[in-house]
Amino acid sequence: MRLMEPLGVDLNVIEPTALKRWGDFQTQHHRFTDYSSALGESANYTSSPFPCQSELNHKIALWTGDISVLQVDAVINPTNETMDDNSLTCQRIFARAGPGLQKEIYNEVKECRTGEVRTTQGHGLPARFIIHTVGPLYNTKYQTAAENTLHCCYRNVLQKAKELGLRSIALPVINSVRRNYPPNEGAHIALRTVRRFLEQYSDYISCIVFVLEPCDLGIYEVLLSLYFPRTPSEEENACWQLPTDIGGVDGEPQFPDRQIRIIDNPQHALHATDADEAVDLTSQLETSISLGDHAFTQMQGDLDRQRLLGERPLTDPLADLLKQMQHKERYERLLRRAKMEDLSEISGIGCLYQSGTDRQGRPVVVFVGKWFPANNMNLDKALLYLIQLLDPIVKGDYVIAYFHTLTTNNNYPSLNWLREVYNVLPYKYKKNLKHFYIVHPTFWTKMMTWWFTTFMAPAIKQKVHNLPGVEYLYEVMSPNELEIPAYITEYDMTINGLRYYHPDHSSQNST
Numbered sequence: 001m002r003l004m005e006p007l008g009v010d011l012n013v014i015e016p017t018a019l020k021r022w023g024d025f026q027t028q029h030h031r032f033t034d035y036s037s038a039l040g041e042s043a044n045y046t047s048s049p050f051p052c053q054s055e056l057n058h059k060i061a062l063w064t065g066d067i068s069v070l071q072v073d074a075v076i077n078p079t080n081e082t083m084d085d086n087s088l089t090c091q092r093i094f095a096r097a098g099p100g101l102q103k104e105i106y107n108e109v110k111e112c113r114t115g116e117v118r119t120t121q122g123h124g125l126p127a128r129f130i131i132h133t134v135g136p137l138y139n140t141k142y143q144t145a146a147e148n149t150l151h152c153c154y155r156n157v158l159q160k161a162k163e164l165g166l167r168s169i170a171l172p173v174i175n176s177v178r179r180n181y182p183p184n185e186g187a188h189i190a191l192r193t194v195r196r197f198l199e200q201y202s203d204y205i206s207c208i209v210f211v212l213e214p215c216d217l218g219i220y221e222v223l224l225s226l227y228f229p230r231t232p233s234e235e236e237n238a239c240w241q242l243p244t245d246i247g248g249v250d251g252e253p254q255f256p257d258r259q260i261r262i263i264d265n266p267q268h269a270l271h272a273t274d275a276d277e278a279v280d281l282t283s284q285l286e287t288s289i290s291l292g293d294h295a296f297t298q299m300q301g302d303l304d305r306q307r308l309l310g311e312r313p314l315t316d317p318l319a320d321l322l323k324q325m326q327h328k329e330r331y332e333r334l335l336r337r338a339k340m341e342d343l344s345e346i347s348g349i350g351c352l353y354q355s356g357t358d359r360q361g362r363p364v365v366v367f368v369g370k371w372f373p374a375n376n377m378n379l380d381k382a383l384l385y386l387i388q389l390l391d392p393i394v395k396g397d398y399v400i401a402y403f404h405t406l407t408t409n410n411n412y413p414s415l416n417w418l419r420e421v422y423n424v425l426p427y428k429y430k431k432n433l434k435h436f437y438i439v440h441p442t443f444w445t446k447m448m449t450w451w452f453t454t455f456m457a458p459a460i461k462q463k464v465h466n467l468p469g470v471e472y473l474y475e476v477m478s479p480n481e482l483e484i485p486a487y488i489t490e491y492d493m494t495i496n497g498l499r500y501y502h503p504d505h506s507s508q509n510s511t
Helices: 033-038 088-097 099-109 140-163 183-204 214-227 232-241 266-270 303-309 317-340 379-390 415-424 427-432 443-455 458-463 470-475 486-496
Strands: 060-063 074-079 117-121 129-134 168-172 207-211 352-357 363-368 398-403 433-439 464-467
Touching (some): 060 214, 129 140, 214 232, 214 443, 214 464, 232 443, 317 415, 443 458, 464 470
Parallel strands (some): 060 207, 398 433, 433 464
8 A cells, every 4th residue: 555545445446566577477388499400490599688586577467458457656658749649548547547547647747759768646546646658650671770769768767767766667559550550579678678677787676567469469478478488388489489689788779780880990991800990889889780780881772671581681682683583483383273273172171261351441351370280281282272363363452361269289380381381472461461360379379479470581570469369359340340269269268258349330440
């Protein structure tokens, strides 16, 4: 109970001590090293940069409810520059805080710049303070700036809490999909920034509550085990699953290709024989790159785009053009076969079909995992049928809904086959795919999806969304447009109940 509580106790509050800590969640025992070794992959790290520390794990809690009921020292409010954002989190905070919050913002705070923080009283909230921050707009062309700004948001929030002597904070997702920020990429920055902060200042913080929407919960469950491993097995798996960029000492993004090393005398560069000839101004400029190795001097193109698509810098344009032509010719041969061969054996299975359109008018392709007999079918013909169905659809924007409901090991194709399919399909398949929804994913599915999109299919990584129930699809498409097997809805009702939205319900957040 905080000091100066008004007469009577509000029972509709949740204290951090009542929340389950990350260290108490059930751990998973799956190993990715076997899959990686089979594909010729090697671990990014010989030992995890984020070793298992049980005391840090006990400071992390997950909450998927209303942020305004948490009785913490401070709640974080992700807002916009004019501090009048209408997101669900903001609405909950303002509704419970009451008119006093709006008055304080209008009279004293007025605005908040992107990446900065502003602090107000909690007013009607159980929390003592509200720390407001503005996340960045995301554009692949300015990906570097967006990542740096998002890191600043999280770091500044944590620093402000430390300055005010706050022990517990409720931290929602600051990177907003409404500002086009990929949820997966934002979660990496959030978790490694929090981890590095706790490593330095754990004595100042007793609990950080990640306040998550259901669509973000699956992402955080997977990635938390990388940055806050609970067992030696999770720590070992992190060596394979952590990205190469794990940030600096504070979790800030690092871009080696953009660091600058300045020579004390340009003439020395002609005769230098060892690294001591250069003056390293890293401490002053917070960067350190040799200009001669910079991507610009090597004409490597847009590095942000290459990172997004998982491309390697081009060193031989002619060789790259030849490779593209070979891929195109191969796809065209497969397309001709798909149009000529009898694929009724595959189409009759009914595991892949188009089912109406979403609320933006984009065709929706449904894939039923349980009906895909991966171990008892001709996978070459399955690829041909996939091409036959999708080729006319992918000329424009489209959406895929994959139902993982009640799938078994017999439904899983090999990762080698999945990689082959991904490499065969032309760029238009990846570019025009707007969303890939995975309904009823298991923890194992989330882990494998993250691994596959990180190392094999980076172009679609930010487009993948895990949904815990069928009703979440109705945010983006009408129930009348979705045709799925009865067993899926029956299963959904057993785990989620009758919580389906009205057919005419639409979401302003769908894109």
